Amino acid sequence: AQTVTQSQPEMSVQEAETVTLSCTYDTSESNYYLFWYKQPPSRQMILVIRQEAYKQQNATENRFSVNFQKAAKSFSLKISDSQLGDTAMYFCAFMESQGAQKLVFGQGTRLTINP
Amino acid sequence: NAGVMQNPRHLVRRRGQEARLRCSPMKGHSHVYWYRQLPEEGLKFMVYLQKENIIDESGMPKERFSAEFPKEGPSILRIQQVVRGDSAAYFCASSPPTRRETQYFGPGTRLLVL
Numbered sequence: 001a002q003t004v005t006q007s008q009p010e011m012s013v014q015e016a017e018t019v020t021l022s023c024t025y026d027t028s029e030s031n032y033y034l035f036w037y038k039q040p041p042s043r044q045m046i047l048v049i050r051q052e053a054y055k056q057q058n059a060t061e062n063r064f065s066v067n068f069q070k071a072a073k074s075f076s077l078k079i080s081d082s083q084l085g086d087t088a089m090y091f092c093a094f095m096e097s098q099g100a101q102k103l104v105f106g107q108g109t110r111l112t113i114n115p
Numbered sequence: 116n117a118g119v120m121q122n123p124r125h126l127v128r129r130r131g132q133e134a135r136l137r138c139s140p141m142k143g144h145s146h147v148y149w150y151r152q153l154p155e156e157g158l159k160f161m162v163y164l165q166k167e168n169i170i171d172e173s174g175m176p177k178e179r180f181s182a183e184f185p186k187e188g189p190s191i192l193r194i195q196q197v198v199r200g201d202s203a204a205y206f207c208a209s210s211p212p213t214r215r216e217t218q219y220f221g222p223g224t225r226l227l228v229l
Contacts, residue, residue, distance in 0.1 A: 004157075033216045045158070045206060045220035091157050100171035101215045102148060103208075105157035 002027045004094050006106035013082055014114050020067075021077045021109050023092030029053075031097040034068065034075045039108075040088040048090070051075065053097075079111075087113045117141070119209050119221035120189075127227045134194040134201070136224045140209030147190045148218060149182060152204040164190060197228045 013019045036048040051059045092106040120139040150158040163171040164184035184190040208218040
């Protein structure tokens with residue numbers, strides 16, 4: 001079974017700084033998807049960024065980018081020029097490319113951006 | 116295009132009662148997923164449904180929990196004889212048939228069992 005591990009329960013940075021959230025996963029599959037979801041205090045789940053395993057190029061979405069290391073099974077999220085609105089729980093998630101395609105989530109990292 | 120809708124947003128039940136959680140997927144989406152989030156934890160997969168079919172229920176507790184997605188109407192997650200340990204946030208997600216890897220989440224239903 002696939003597992004996703006986020007080793008940083010909490011992180012805190014100053015506004016405008018850059019922060020990197022770590023995620024590792026375990027799978028025997030060669031094709032899969034990886035995601036970062038944001039859960040603000042409203043608790044709505046918001047997709048931040050996604051990566052397809054067969055693509056070597058790291059995904060980027062404005063201030064958000066990932067460092068995908070397939071051999072190391074690592075998928076970190078970098079947030080540049082952090083803003084107060086980035087304060088949230090961040091969940092890393094894995095999905096097989098075939099089958100039921102259910103999401104497997106990590107435990108989450110609570111990120112606080114301080115003014 | 117309205118997003119995934121869930122109701123009620125908050126539900127309070129006493130031990131032994133039944134809880135019914137509803138999920139209306141986005142227009143054109145025929146795949147529905149239910150996830151449960153216990154306090155201070157990540158989301159855990161429960162069940163995957165298509166219209167009138169349960170495709171994968173590997174994450175569903177063996178007793179008291181059931182789910183359906185009828186031909187007409189919303190998907191329903193039903194919890195019978197609720198216990199305090201069922202208190203959690205229950206999220207529904209839907210995906211289009213041609214891009215099942217992209218799941219859109221509803222706002223969740225917070226269930227509190229007294």
